[in-house]
Structures are given as structure tokens and as C-alpha cells.
Amino acid sequence: MFGFVICNRNNLKDSEYDRYRSAYCGLCMSLKKKYGNLARFALNYDMTFLATLLGSLYEGIDICKKEGYISETNKVCNSDSRDNAYQMSQIQQIRCILHPMKKKNILHNKYIDYAADMTILLMYYKCVDDIEDDGKVTAKVYKTLLKKAYKNIVDTYPRQTLCVKKSLEKFTELEKKGELTPDVATNLSGAMLSEIFVYKEDFFAENLRRFGYELGRFIYLIDATVDYEKDIKKASYNPLVYMNKKPNEMYEILEQAIGNATYYYEKLPIVEDENILNNILYNGVWQKYYMKINREVEKNGK
Incomplete structure (x- = not known):
């Protein structure tokens, strides 16, 4: 399910791409500092999006409060504070093992640290799922290596952990029984992301929860679309089979799914990085789908 919530560089x-990359590199560094170098294998752009979203939402609000544009009880932030909205994040320049010759901008804030924790949580359960499906040795090894980090996350984030755990268990149970319908599978995928997008229970929680839920549903559907042939060959569950749909027939369904997600996204008073987030949600998420469809067109000569 990873790798769909990405930007379109073009x-x-x-300056926006550099900002986006600094968040990605910041997430990588946070994973290393909190959980060691091996945790960096879990790095992905999907959680970079989460870190950027939460930082854009909460840091902008905090700056507005600090500068007096809104009070503690007001719900809407005046965008006049944009020039100062990066003050609460720290940007450092460091060299990393992959880029030793040139220093990279590293963005750090508490939302990137939160995204690092959620990265480990999702990767741990991806390993659980891979072991259940294929008995992958690599998944077993990585799950063991993540065990200590996972236990810390369970203690710190019981709400998020329980939601992911229950959703995956239900998914596995229904799949084994042959009772996993496309709607149920898609909804369970949405449920897994819903609580992860809620950083804290506050005024924004419900829209973040609904946004995460709908985005999770979209990711599941577009992942199934892109992996259609691979799943067929492996005899893995794919909702398109039950929907009697081929990948080139999925556009309208996917468009509605991402539309449901952006409906709740647009309710959030994003102060900073709006262009980056819009680029991802309205453009970037479609890239792998269009690559697949274009390959099919070229293959079929149409």
C-alpha cells in the first residue's frame, strides 16, 4: 500500500520540491535517531505526506495564535502569518550515507517524529501481513528487528495501534473464510489509516479521521488496480475480480474515492505547504495508475 501518496516533481x-525533500530526509533522520539505521528501510513518501499535512495544519495554527491573528478558541487561521510559519520547524544541513558529498536540508519537528512512529507501526503490521500471506523470511526477520520499537509505540499510541491491529485481523479472518467483499476490504483499509491521521483529539480530529479513512480506501483501490495482474498470477485477493472490473475500467471509481478524501482535506485550514499537498492529492496520487494504463495502451497498440 506504500508508494502512492507522492508528489509530481514536474x-x-x-523551492517547493526542496521543501518536500527536506521533510522526506527529516523523516529518514527521525527513524534513524529513534529506532536505528535498520528502521530507515521503512521510509516512504506516504508518511512524508502525513508529516507535511500535520505540520502545515498545526504549525500554521500555532504561529497564528502566537502572533495574535487568532485566539485560543478561534477555529480559522488568518494566512497573513505565512511568512513566519516555518519558525517552529528546525532545518539543518547534514551529510548522510547516501549523499556524502553534498549536505542535505533536514526538516525536523514533532509531526515528523510522529510520522516516524506511524511508519514503524505500519511497517510492523505489513510484515505481519506478508508473513501471513507468503511466509516471507525477510518479513519475519524485519518484524523481529522492529519488535522493541513496536512495543514502545503500543504504549505511546494505543488508539492508533489498536485500530491497525483490529483492521488487519478482521481482514485476515474474512479472507480465510472467503467472505472478504470489495466494500469490506476497502473499508478496513480506510480504517487502518483513519486513526493514524489523527495526531490528537481536538477540533481537527474528525476531519483528519475522515480524510485518513477515505484516503486509505483510495490507496487500497488504486493499489489493487496497479497490482491486478500480479495478484491474479499469485492467486492473491484482489477486489477488481469480485467487482468484475479491469484496471482500465477503474478511473471513475478511483476518481470518486479520491474526491471523497479531498472533500475532508479541503475542510482543514492548511496554512503552509498547500501547493505541495495539493500537488500530491490532485496529481501525484495518479502517477502509477497512468503509468500502468499507458503501458497497457502501448502493449495493445491502441
């Missing part, structure tokens, strides 16, 4: 300014 439609971002250089």
Missing part, C-alpha cells in the same frame, strides 16, 4: 517549483 508540477512543483524547485
